[in-house]
Amino acid sequence: xxxxxxxxxxxxxxxxxxxxxxxxxxxxxxxxxxxxxxxxxxxxxxxxxxxxxxxxxxxxxxxxxxxxxxxxxxxxxxxxxxxxxxxxxxxxxxxxxxxxxxxxxxxxxxxxxxxxxxxxxxxxxxxxxxxxxxxxxxxxxxxxxxxxxxxxxxxxxxxxxxxxxxxxxxxxxxxxxxxxxxxxxxxxxxxxxxxxxxxxxxxxxxxxxxxxxxxxxxxxxxxxxxxxxxxxxxxxxxxxxxxxxxxxxx
Amino acid sequence: xxxxxxxxxxxxxxxxxxxxxxxxxxxxxxxxxxxxxxxxxxxxxxxxxxxxxxxxxxxxxxxxxxxxxxxxxxxxxxxxxxxxxxxxxxxxxxxxxxxxxxxxxxxxxxxxxxxxxxxxxxxxxxxxxxxxxxxxxxxxxxxxxxxxxxxxxxxxxxxxxxxxxxxxxxxxxxxxxxxxxxxxxxxxxxxxxxxxxxxxxxxxxxxxxxxxxxxxxxxxxxxxxxxxxxxxxxxxxxxxxxxxxxxxxxxxxxxxxxxxxxxxxxxxxxxxxxxxxxxxxxxxxxxxxxxxxxxxxxxxxxxxxxxxxxx
Ligand SMILES: Nc1ncnc2c1ncn2[C@@H]1O[C@H](COP(=O)(O)OP(=O)(O)O)[C@@H](O)[C@H]1O
Ligand SMILES: [Mg+2]
Numbered sequence: 001x002x003x004x005x006x007x008x009x010x011x012x013x014x015x016x017x018x019x020x021x022x023x024x025x026x027x028x029x030x031x032x033x034x035x036x037x038x039x040x041x042x043x044x045x046x047x048x049x050x051x052x053x054x055x056x057x058x059x060x061x062x063x064x065x066x067x068x069x070x071x072x073x074x075x076x077x078x079x080x081x082x083x084x085x086x087x088x089x090x091x092x093x094x095x096x097x098x099x100x101x102x103x104x105x106x107x108x109x110x111x112x113x114x115x116x117x118x119x120x121x122x123x124x125x126x127x128x129x130x131x132x133x134x135x136x137x138x139x140x141x142x143x144x145x146x147x148x149x150x151x152x153x154x155x156x157x158x159x160x161x162x163x164x165x166x167x168x169x170x171x172x173x174x175x176x177x178x179x180x181x182x183x184x185x186x187x188x189x190x191x192x193x194x195x196x197x198x199x200x201x202x203x204x205x206x207x208x209x210x211x212x213x214x215x216x217x218x219x220x221x222x223x224x225x226x227x228x229x230x231x232x233x234x235x236x237x238x239x240x241x242x243x244x245x246x247x248x249x250x
Numbered sequence: 251x252x253x254x255x256x257x258x259x260x261x262x263x264x265x266x267x268x269x270x271x272x273x274x275x276x277x278x279x280x281x282x283x284x285x286x287x288x289x290x291x292x293x294x295x296x297x298x299x300x301x302x303x304x305x306x307x308x309x310x311x312x313x314x315x316x317x318x319x320x321x322x323x324x325x326x327x328x329x330x331x332x333x334x335x336x337x338x339x340x341x342x343x344x345x346x347x348x349x350x351x352x353x354x355x356x357x358x359x360x361x362x363x364x365x366x367x368x369x370x371x372x373x374x375x376x377x378x379x380x381x382x383x384x385x386x387x388x389x390x391x392x393x394x395x396x397x398x399x400x401x402x403x404x405x406x407x408x409x410x411x412x413x414x415x416x417x418x419x420x421x422x423x424x425x426x427x428x429x430x431x432x433x434x435x436x437x438x439x440x441x442x443x444x445x446x447x448x449x450x451x452x453x454x455x456x457x458x459x460x461x462x463x464x465x466x467x468x469x470x471x472x473x474x475x476x477x478x479x480x481x482x483x484x485x486x487x488x489x490x491x492x493x494x495x496x497x498x499x500x501x502x503x504x505x506x507x508x509x510x511x512x513x514x515x516x517x518x519x520x521x522x523x524x525x526x527x528x529x530x531x532x533x534x535x536x537x538x539x540x541x542x543x544x545x546x547x548x549x550x551x552x553x554x555x556x557x558x559x560x561x
Contacts, residue, residue, distance in 0.1 A: 058464055085470035095465035099483050108479060109469035154465075161469060 008034045008165060008196055009055060014064035016050050016220075024050040026220040027064065032165070037197045039207035039228075042217035043243060048200040051217065052167050055198065056087040069164065085113055088158030092170040094150040096142040102129060102153045103138040106160045114161070121160075128156035132186050148179030152186055165196040172203060204247065208232055216240045282530060289531050292522050293361050297334045298354030303343040304329075311339040316349055360532075363518025364539050370435050370514060371501045371543070377440035378500065379493075382447020387477070389452040400448060407445035413506055415442055420510045435507035435514075443500045450492045454485035487558050494551035498544045505540075515539055 009032040016025035024047045032038050040048050053059040054066060057073050057080050066073040073083060097105050106125035110116040116124070129135050132152035134145075142150050151171055158166060168187065172180040184206050191197055191210050201207060207214050207228060214231040216224040216239070224237040235241065277284070304327065307318035314335060319326040321342070333353035343349055357365070388400030407415070419438040423429060429437070458481045466476030508517035519536040523529045 056468060058468060081470045081472055083470075084468055087468075089465075089468035091461060091465065093459075093461055095459075095461035097462065097465070097480050097484075099487070109466075109471060112475050112479060113470040157469070 006034045007031045008036075008069060009198075010067045011051075011055070012065045012067075014051070014054060014066060015062045016047070016054060016059060017062045024220055025054070025061070028217075028220075028222045029064075030215065030222060030225070032196065032198060034164075034196055035194045036212045037191045037195075037199065037210055038213050038215060039211040040198065040200045040215045040217060041202065041204070041207060041243075042223075043246075046217040047220040048217050049169050052089075052169050052198060052200055055165075055167060056084050056089060058089070081113065085109075085161045086164045088155075088161060088163035088166045090151070090154050090158055090166065090168045090171045092173050094142070094147070094154045094174070096150050096154055096157070098142050101139050101141055102134065102145065102156075105142070105153055106157045109157070110160050124160055125156070128159055129153070131159075131189075132156045133182070146179060147175045148182045151175065151183045155183075155186055155190075159190075165198065166190065168197065168199040168201070170200050170202065172201070202247070204232065204244075216243065218243070277530065284531065285528050286531055288526070288528060289535050292358045292526075292532065292535070295356045295358045297351035298356060299352045300348045301329060301332060301350050301352060302346045303349050304345065306344045307342070309337045309339065309341045309343055309349065311335055311337065318343065318349070359513075359518045359522050360515065360535065360539065363513055363515035364543075366513060366518075367501070367504055367515040367540075368543065370432070370439065370507060370512070371504045373436050374439035374443060374504065375497055375500055377436065378443035378447050378496075381440060381444030383451055385444060385448035386451025386455065389448060390455050392473075404445045404448050407442055408449075412438070412442050412503055413509070416506055416509060424510075431507070431510035431512040435504070435510050435512055439500060439504055439507070442503070443496055446496050446499075447493065450489045450496065451485065453492075454489035455481055457488055458484045490551060490555050490558070494548060497547050497551070501543050501547065502540065 009030075011028055011030050014025050014028045015023070017023050028047075028051055040051070042048050050059055054061050055068070055073070057078075061074050068083060068086065071078060071083065073080075096102075097108065100108065103122070103125050106128055107118070107121040110121040110124060111118060114121075126135070126138065129138055132155055134149055134152055134156070137145060137149060137153070142153070145153065155166075155171075171187070172183050175183065180203070184203060187197070187199070187206070188210055199207075199211070209228075211228050213225055214228050215222055216231075216237070218239050224235060224240045225231070226235060231240075232244070303318060305318070306321045307326075308321065310317045310319065310326075314332055316329040316332055316335060316337065317326050318329065329349060331352050332350040334351040335349075336351065337343060337347075337349045385400045385403055388396040389404070391397055391400075416435075416438045419429075419441075420431070420434045423437070424431075424434045455477075462480050462484065463473075463476045466480045467473070471479070504514060505516035507514050508520065513521065515536055519532050523532045526532070
């Protein structure tokens with residue numbers, strides 16, 4: 001656990017109802033400390049993605065409140081573009097920009113949003129590509145990269161904004177099994193550097209090894225949370241036990 | 251796949267030749283006098299600028315040299331650079347009368363018409379693309395007013411015939427705003443084509459996966475930045491083939507501007523036909539000239555597509 005215990009993100013009784021009536025979040029409250037790595041697990045459709053996407057306001061909320069660095073994310077007056085620069089997001093499907101090279105993907109937002117001079121954005125992007133082990137792929141289009149490489153570029157793209165927190169939505173779920181490790185390694189390095197991370201994942205090994213805390217969601221509720229050791233071995237929660245049993249059986 | 255037998259190609263050629271022969275046979279039945287040899291002069295007129303006589307005088311012609319002796323007395327003068335002599339020896343001319351033509355060729359009525367068609371089409375296309383882009387963005391905008399306005403525009407234009415729109419623009423707007431035929435023509439073609447471009451742009455934008463805009467927004471980009479830098483480049487690339495089709499339609503539709511007292515290629519064809527009695531040759535030639543324009547556009551767009559596929 002981090003020693004500072006300074007809260008970076010706080011969600012209070014967040015409810016999310018989609019326009020079609022689906023109640024995806026039923027009053028979720030949680031706090032994430034600076035430097036903490038939090039993994040969220042749970043069955044498909046339990047609201048994990050929805051929760052993650054409300055944190056940077058890619059989804060609106062129906063009631064409750066989310067604070068990031070003390071700023072109310074969903075307040076009408078909040079400058080969402082500025083706020084989102086502080087929260088990097090990595091998607092299951094990578095969502096790289098296909099018409100740009102790896103380097104251009106990473107440079108785009110620093111140039112467009114932070115108004116960084118191109119030369120500076122370029123050297124930042126090159127450094128990040130080296131960091132994720134893809135220095136030699138700077139000129140490649142996404143279509144010329146494997147899934148694992150694309151996801152590493154996507155991580156570098158998010159890091160280029162120098163965010164305070166990184167949000168990962170099942171970053172390895174769309175990858176071939178042999179490519180999962182290279183992405184998780186990059187994420188482990190990030191965690192070791194002290195990056196605050198919220199990771200929706202099915203990789204129990206990663207959660208166990210890297211997380212400071214693991215959250216279990218089910219049917220739009222935050223059902224259980226604990227340190228990984230206790231979470232995976234001695235948790236007494238019914239629904240969690242059942243879910244872990246199912247995952248183990250697969 | 252197994253390569254198709256070359257015999258199919260041969261069959262195509264044979265069928266085309268057969269159809270051509272059939273048409274030729276049909277014209278024999280109507281006893282038509284083909285005069286293809288006259289077509290070139292509708293395209294290019296030989297003989298350049300006409301040269302007037304400088305004063306009243308008597309002409310002396312030898313070869314291509316014209317010499318005029320003033321009626322009022324004085325030095326005889328040689329008219330320079332005459333290529334086609336149009337007076338005869340001993341004739342009396344008055345100041346301003348044409349005595350001959352300089353060397354050179356000038357475009358004939360069909361080429362002049364082609365140029366007008368090209369100008370109208372190119373200008374209309376540029377405006378149609380701009381208009382269509384704006385309306386297409388309006389169709390996918392969050393703002394309900396922008397969405398509704400764009401939808402009304404598209405439905406109104408697509409629901410009425412171009413010819414009727416042209417009558418309205420030319421006779422109503424043209425009269426109220428005092429528009430020239432050219433401006434009225436470009437306006438109606440651009441407004442018409444813009445509605446179709448808007449639908450192409452909208453479809454292109456909607457075909458870009460939602461995750462693209464989300465990724466852009468998650469990086470702190472505004473909706474407009476994401477649109478401009480991420481979504482539109484991908485959407486327009488996808489839209490290129492249907493846009494090319496729309497451009498070709500525009501060139502063909504431009505033939506309707508001949509109702510606006512504009513001598514475009516079609517109108518020029520009509521004028522040549524009415525003064526020469528060679529309708530078949532002229533209309534075939536006009537069709538070929540349209541084909542050249544549309545063909546050039548397709549080739550250009552295909553090149554553009556290839557280039558965009560590479561980078
Ligand atoms: N855009 C949407 N519109 C309507 N319902 C949605 C939308 N996205 C997700 N949902 C629903 O909300 C619930 C939670 O979905 P999600 O957050 O994606 O779950 P998870 O990521 O845990 O699989 C599900 O019932 C899902 O069908
Ligand atoms: Mg999900």
